[in-house]
Amino acid sequence: MQYIGINHDGGTWVAALSGTRVFPLASVTDFWASAARWQEKASSMVAGVSGGHDRSDVTEVPLVPASARVICVGLNYKAHAAEGSYKDQELPPYPTLFGRWTASLSVGNVPVPVPGGEAGLDWEGEVAAYIGKRVESADEATAADAVFGYSTFNDLTARRAQKLTSQWTLGKNGDLTGPMGPLVSRDEVGDLRDGLQVRTLVNGMEVQNGNTRDMIFSVPAIISLISQTFTLHPGDVIASGTPEGVGYARTPQWLLHAGDTVEVEIEKLGTLVTPIGGPSLRASA
DSSP: OEEEEEEETTEEEEEEEETTEEEEEEEHHHHHHSHHHHHHHHHHHHHTOOSSEEGGGSOEEOOSOTTOOEEEEESOBHHHHHHTTTTTSOOOSSOEEEEEOGGGEEETTOOEEOOTTOSOBBOOEEEEEEEOSOBSSOOHHHHHHTEEEEEEEEOOBOHHHHTTSSOOTGGGOOTTOEEEOOEEEHHHHOOGGGOOEEEEEETTEEEEEEEGGGBSSOHHHHHHHHHTTSOBOTTOEEEOOOOSOOSTTSSSOOOBOTTOEEEEEETTTEEEEEEEEOGGGGGGO
16 A cells, blocks of 8 residues: 555645545544554555545645654665765664654655755665554564555755764755655565665666665664664654765765756655755745
């Protein structure tokens, strides 16, 4: 089953997606309060194939609650770690974690502004995992069972701001720089450790091509580690890291500018398309 967030009935709702038909299920708060129950209802609703709305007639929005924590993992693919901070060094014993605010999230086909002080934005195609159950002090098996599903994600990064200090928060929270694709339920995706191909294209040219089996830290291991310190709740998101091929590590450096289009294409999850715009777009963010 696939899900998207939509503006509906005066608020943000989660809707089931079947082809081009959209079936509103519940407010985002109600959905994440009982995601498994809504999944059962969605299956029966979509099976009827009648009703709903055409996808082109709805306004899509992120399907995470405003209270969600979006926890991102840095340098989580071996080759990307080698092109970044861990070139010629041993891999770290723990994942590098940083946060995004939900205000930075967006959806596909929404133009993303390049901040005025940046030479451009960098792409980071990755898989996002959505928590479906409360997770506290969990082992990896329990953590794996808490994943409700996955989506495409692009951790668009303002590198100048990111590198001002050792803390990455500023560069990772630009307006609209966290586009997310439809959520696909875990039963349709399987275990990321079995391998999903992750590709990123800029203006049709492939710039990243990796596989989730090359992650240094698995999603269950990351969730388990986080849960030892703070409780994860339904609707929280783990952005699992990006493969090699980012723009800042290239010679010469290659960044995204107004007029560019970046696509994140992930096996079983689909393609997330994001156009890049200029600083003036921030007025509508």
